[in-house]
Amino acid sequence: MNDEPRVSAEQMIGRLPLSPWARIRAAVALTAGLAGAVFVGALWITEPGPLPGGTRLAFALLTVFCLAWACYGGWVMTHRAPLFATDRVIAAWLALTASSVTTAVVTTIAVQRGTGPILPLATGGVLVAATVVLAVRAHARRATLLRRKRELSGE
Structure with missing residues (x-):
């Protein structure tokens, strides 16, 4: 024993x-x-x-x-x-929020100045898309780790 x-x-x-x-x-x-x-x-x-x-x-x-x-x-x-995957999830959400709000603000300013929204929307769209991919990957990785933890602990 x-x-x-x-x-x-x-x-x-x-x-x-x-x-x-x-x-x-x-x-x-x-x-x-x-x-x-x-x-x-x-x-x-x-x-x-x-x-x-x-x-x-x-x-x-x-x-x-x-x-x-x-x-x-x-x-x-x-x-x-x-923190394993939790820190990546938090960082991904911070990046997504920052890129989304920045895109909205810059696009609004561009429209108010009469320069047109195409360039800020295109640039911001690329940044937002990249951060969405990072957020989805971070959530998927965290879910996989939590599922594996439950399997190993017999929950």
Whole structure:
């Protein structure tokens, strides 16, 4: 008979360290997000005169996107165990949201200026399509891992 206590899948996962590359990616997301937020915030604050509503909205959205990436990087850095597919799902949704909103804002500005929506819609469409593919792949990978975990733990 084996007298050692059984270790659950959750306990085993909790003991795994975060890989060096995952730490580097998280540190880059955290640093770039904070730097971007500071940069955009500094540009926003130092703009002379009252800004149009669309410009204020663009500055606010860019600042929020940068802070979201910084929060994501900080969240990954503070978890001792690897997040496996969850971090990719979150990153994919951040990228999809940022690319969709940016496409909408840039297209709206282009239409208001009379330059036409074709170029911003085409460029944004490519970015949104790429992030949709990443989000679908991340969700599928996470579902596969969760299904495998249930199989192994006998749930």
